Amino acid sequence: MQRHGVSHVLLDIEGTTCPVSFVSDTLFPYAAEHLGSFLDEQHKDPQVQELLAEVEKAWVEDPDPEAQSIRRPGLSEGKDGVLKYLHWLIKMDRKLTPLKELQGMIWEIGYQSGELQGPLFEDVPGALRQWHAAGLQLAVYSSGSVGAQQLIYRYSSGGDLREIFRHWFDTRVGSKRDQSSYRKIAESLDVASHQILFISDTLAECEAAAASGMQVLLSIRPGNPAQAVTRFERISSFQDLELNP
């Protein structure tokens, strides 16, 4: 498979460079298990306090009746109340930015202790190194925080790959399902959208990126939910992809 006119590759993580199951069955449960003790120890840290305030604000404004049903109306929720909401957000796989930042801070402990390692698909490290060596600019766009992205590539099964990536984007730039996020990314990369190739396993993300003018490939990997036929070309190994400027 060949792609022409590509100078930048923008990569999703979950379902694209690492298995969905690592996120759903390892990272999320790890964060849920350690959230309480992490907050007990770190809730006075100014950065954590700021994130908890953001979570509390999001909870007050959350239109989901289930989110409101676990609130105690009129009472200040405090650290323990917010913990309940954070567990609910993890269960629902909500991509709330302050949750993602807190998860990244918790995962750092697991990566540093050796309990966590980023299991990349076998073809990924080699292909990334090859593209980088060929002069392509590589960037990450994940709902996981930039901190969490850098951890997965620092402690990856293919070694420390952080140097290979030039740019990192998370939900601070916007939702991965919004066209405007991809426009902002192209602006920030200072390149025409059609020179960016975005690869993701999520159709809504592919649609949003394509609508912004990016080139798109749909990632098909073991463990990804089955995909109906779509207009997007599919990729199941990065080794199959030849990129030309």
Ligand SMILES: CSCCC(=O)C(=O)COP(=O)(O)O
């Ligand atoms: C950076 S690894 C953790 C990924 C994560 O928290 C997540 O919600 C998955 O997001 P993605 O956009 O990579 O599908």
Ligand SMILES: [Mg+2]
């Ligand atoms: Mg994904």
